[in-house]
Amino acid sequence: MAPERTYLMVKPDGVQRSLMGEIVSRLERKGLKPVAMKFMAIGRDLAETHYGEHKGKPFYDGLIGYITSGPVLAMVWEGENAVAVCRQMMGKTNPLDAAPGTMRGDLAVDMGRNIIHGSDSPESAAREIGLFFSPEELVDYQRAVDPWVYE
Ligand code: DAT
Ligand code: MG
Secondary structure (H helix, E strand, C coil): CCEEEEEEEECHHHHHCCCHHHHHHHHHHHCCEEEEEEEECCCHHHHHHHCHHHCCCCCHHHHHHHHCCCCEEEEEEEEECHHHHHHHHHCCCCCCCCCCCCHHHHHCCECCECCEEECCCHHHHHHHHHHHCCHHHCCCCCCCCHHHHCC
């Protein structure tokens, strides 16, 4: 097993709708390993850095307002192909296109309230993990169950 890490975040609507437990539960049940979690508010500067790739797009101001509108649950999860596995579990960006069984497909209806963020590549993951967590906050540990999750 080649471990990979991804940055995931329950967005303010997910927190307000009491979906943190549901989302963490899905990730745990999948077999992914939690590495870091932090309940926090995102300031404007961090929001603009995080979503820098979308600056200038029509939805940018709304996106920054949304992500800074209330607390989020910032997380790092680890596993083989964790980035792709989590993107698949999240579903497409627009909940209308997200398949049933995915988080957005099951739990959201609006693109501007799609409950979760997940890194879209290992490079984005490294950048986003570094934005939200210091190295000491990433917890290194072994899980006794891993031989039952990975061949
Ligand atoms: P994702 O969150 O699936 O990685 P993204 O990085 O392309 O999607 O966009 C970031 C967020 O911005 C997305 O979760 C919802 C919002 N968004 C993206 N495209 C949008 C659009 N065309 N109209 C409105 N909101 C949009
Ligand atoms: Mg994205």
